[in-house]
Amino acid sequence: MITTQTIRVNSLKGINKLAVLLAGNLSKLKTGKAAVLALSGDLGTGKTAFVRYFLRALGVKQRITSPTFVITKSYKLKTKNYKTAYHIDCYRIKNPRELFELGLKEILENLRNIVLIEWPEKVEKILPSQIIWLNFRHGTKERERIIQIIKIPKSLSDSIKRYFRSN
Numbered sequence: 160m161i162t163t164q165t166i167r168v169n170s171l172k173g174i175n176k177l178a179v180l181l182a183g184n185l186s187k188l189k190t191g192k193a194a195v196l197a198l199s200g201d202l203g204t205g206k207t208a209f210v211r212y213f214l215r216a217l218g219v220k221q222r223i224t225s226p227t228f229v230i231t232k233s234y235k236l237k238t239k240n241y242k243t244a245y246h247i248d249c250y251r252i253k254n255p256r257e258l259f260e261l262g263l264k265e266i267l268e269n270l271r272n273i274v275l276i277e278w279p280e281k282v283e284k285i286l287p288s289q290i291i292w293l294n295f296r297h298g299t300k301e302r303e304r305i306i307q308i309i310k311i312p313k314s315l316s317d318s319i320k321r322y323f324r325s326n
């Protein structure tokens with residue numbers, strides 16, 4: 160079963176916690192061929208911060224910076240099932256087809272890939288339909304963030320609920 164859930168964090172630590180949990184449940188994130196996470200939300204809400212923690216949790220050691228200007232960055236992974244993570248920032252994309260020129264079609268086809276996409280609404284038309292979607296919002300306090308997770312498998316949503324309650 161697929162569901163939607165909203166969590167609230169008060170610091171970057173909370174974003175790290177969520178990223179670690181999702182990175183640890185990659186098999187449940189797999190909705191198409193590659194595992195795809197769409198990360199939407201206003202500027203500065205923590206999309207890149209989330210990706211950084213997520214990739215760290217998967218063992219990436221190198222510096223992880225925002226791909227705003229280069230659009231896409233890739234990281235070699237040493238996990239059992241996944242070989243490459245792609246961090247894509249669509250902020251500057253005008254036409255979704257630009258991503259095809261960057262090879263997105265092939266990237267999504269490969270079940271050894273993880274694809275994390277910022278500003279996914281700009282290219283929504285060409286994304287697979289069943290991907291998990293995280294929408295980040297500012298809260299009322301400076302470090303507060305509200306994250307709505309859309310189309311998450313119920314089992315994973317239950318783990319998140321437990322994990323956030325017990326920590």
Ligand SMILES: Nc1ncnc2c1ncn2[C@@H]1O[C@H](COP(=O)(O)OP(=O)(O)OP(=O)(O)O)[C@@H](O)[C@H]1O
Pocket residue numbers: 168169170171172173174200201202203204205206207208209225277295301302303304
């Ligand atoms: N709870 C929090 N979660 C996420 N970021 C936080 C939090 N509290 C403070 N911050 C700060 O907010 C900023 C988030 O920046 P980040 O680059 O991750 O945003 P973004 O959503 O990727 O923005 P952009 O749309 O420009 O790519 C960082 O400077 C981070 O330190």
Ligand SMILES: [Mg+2]
Pocket residue numbers: 206207208225248277
């Ligand atoms: Mg960003």
